[in-house]
Amino acid sequence: MKGLFITFEGPDGAGKTTQLKRLAAKLQETGRDVIVTREPGGTSISDQIREVLLSPDNKKMTDQAEVLLYAASRAQHVHELIIPSLAQGKIVLCDRFIDASMAYQAYGLGIDEQFVRSVNHYASSGLQPNRTYLLDVPIEVSLARLSHRQSTVTGSELDRIEQKPADYHRKVREGFVRISEQNRERVCWVNASRGEEEIAGDIWSDCNRLLNHF
Numbered sequence: 001m002k003g004l005f006i007t008f009e010g011p012d013g014a015g016k017t018t019q020l021k022r023l024a025a026k027l028q029e030t031g032r033d034v035i036v037t038r039e040p041g042g043t044s045i046s047d048q049i050r051e052v053l054l055s056p057d058n059k060k061m062t063d064q065a066e067v068l069l070y071a072a073s074r075a076q077h078v079h080e081l082i083i084p085s086l087a088q089g090k091i092v093l094c095d096r097f098i099d100a101s102m103a104y105q106a107y108g109l110g111i112d113e114q115f116v117r118s119v120n121h122y123a124s125s126g127l128q129p130n131r132t133y134l135l136d137v138p139i140e141v142s143l144a145r146l147s148h149r150q151s152t153v154t155g156s157e158l159d160r161i162e163q164k165p166a167d168y169h170r171k172v173r174e175g176f177v178r179i180s181e182q183n184r185e186r187v188c189w190v191n192a193s194r195g196e197e198e199i200a201g202d203i204w205s206d207c208n209r210l211l212n213h214f
């Protein structure tokens with residue numbers, strides 16, 4: 001694969017979207033061909049699945065349906081958009097990927113880790129990011145940031161996942177930290193409790209190192 005695949009992970013409200021946009025702008029300034037995308041979503045079919053996943057009306061969704069719908073949305077996204085873009089040598093910046101399913105569905109909901117990993121391996125044909133920025137914040141900080149933000153699916157209301165109890169979000173955060181410890185080569189842990197500029201500076205220096213080997 002000729003391109004570079006970079007993902008952003010972390011709890012809701014950690015500042016992923018903010019940092020992803022900043023990195024995209026920096027890369028574009030240096031003349032790189034960048035695709036910005038997100039999960040769940042990124043293609044028309046994946047966005048339709050996103051609506052089902054995040055609508056607060058769908059409180060009856062079973063854990064089994066949830067894990068499979070995230071994987072289905074990802075399967076379409078990977079094969080329709082991400083792999084073809086990487087094949088053209090582009091840099092793909094993606095807001096969330098498989099680590100989110102490991103943190104939210106495996107660690108958060110308690111679904112068998114091995115199952116979540118293998119269903120997502122199938123969905124993505126084994127595609128792995130070259131680098132993942134894990135924006136880590138205590139949930140008190142991320143939930144406070146969220147209360148000031150408009151949801152992309154629901155407007156001002158929190159979406160179905162964001163509405164889950166604080167204990168769930170705590171487990172998700174712990175899941176992300178564990179993932180970063182188990183994947184030190186790929187995952188760059190970022191203290192996201194700081195100001196936007198400082199975080200962006202750290203990400204940009206790491207990304208520059210990555211680009212030197214690209």
Ligand SMILES: Nc1ncnc2c1ncn2[C@@H]1O[C@H](COP(=O)(O)OP(=O)(O)O)[C@@H](O)[C@H]1O
Nearest residue numbers: 012013014015016017018145148149194195196
């Ligand atoms: N470092 C930061 N410090 C304070 N507020 C931030 C910071 N980064 C982002 N925000 C704000 O927090 C909210 C959530 O940020 P966002 O980038 O949408 O997070 P995420 O994509 O992780 O859910 C937004 O209102 C954003 O302006």
Ligand SMILES: Cc1cn([C@H]2C[C@H](O)[C@@H](COP(=O)(O)OP(=O)(O)O)O2)c(=O)[nH]c1=O
Nearest residue numbers: 012013039040070096097100101104161162
């Ligand atoms: C990609 C993915 C997301 N999610 C959750 C995390 C978010 O709560 C939601 C996506 O909503 P989104 O608004 O894109 O995230 P954020 O609030 O961080 O900007 O879906 C999973 O539970 N599993 C997954 O595999």
